[in-house]
Amino acid sequence: MDEDNKPRFPQLPKLPKRLEPNIIAKGWSLTKSLMRYAVEGFPNVSEQIFEARMLTCNACEFLKKEESTCGVCGCAIEYKGRMETESCPKNKW
Numbered sequence: 001m002d003e004d005n006k007p008r009f010p011q012l013p014k015l016p017k018r019l020e021p022n023i024i025a026k027g028w029s030l031t032k033s034l035m036r037y038a039v040e041g042f043p044n045v046s047e048q049i050f051e052a053r054m055l056t057c058n059a060c061e062f063l064k065k066e067e068s069t070c071g072v073c074g075c076a077i078e079y080k081g082r083m084e085t086e087s088c089p090k091n092k093w
């Protein structure tokens with residue numbers, strides 16, 4: 001109890017907010033992406049669409065710039081951005 005008679009509990013340390021999926025989730029996501037891509041015949045977007053996607057990713061708060069990966073799905077954006085069968089997990093493209 002404290003001076004104001006309210007119970008005080010120890011504060012737990014703040015855990016880091018996990019944004020990126022773990023290695024298993026990334027592997028499963030990659031497998032599904034590649035299967036979709038292969039089933040559709042490996043279609044790529046035009047260079048203009050690819051560049052627009054990269055501009056969006058480069059301005060995105062979820063981009064992990066040092067790795068060029070998406071912090072939401074964990075994908076390498078340069079590969080993901082070229083694949084017509086892929087989309088942004090935050091519906092930005």
Ligand code: SF4
Pocket residue numbers: 056057058060061062063064069070071072073077087088089090091092093
């Ligand atoms: S794929 Fe979407 S969420 Fe991920 S970095 Fe690009 S714009 Fe951001």
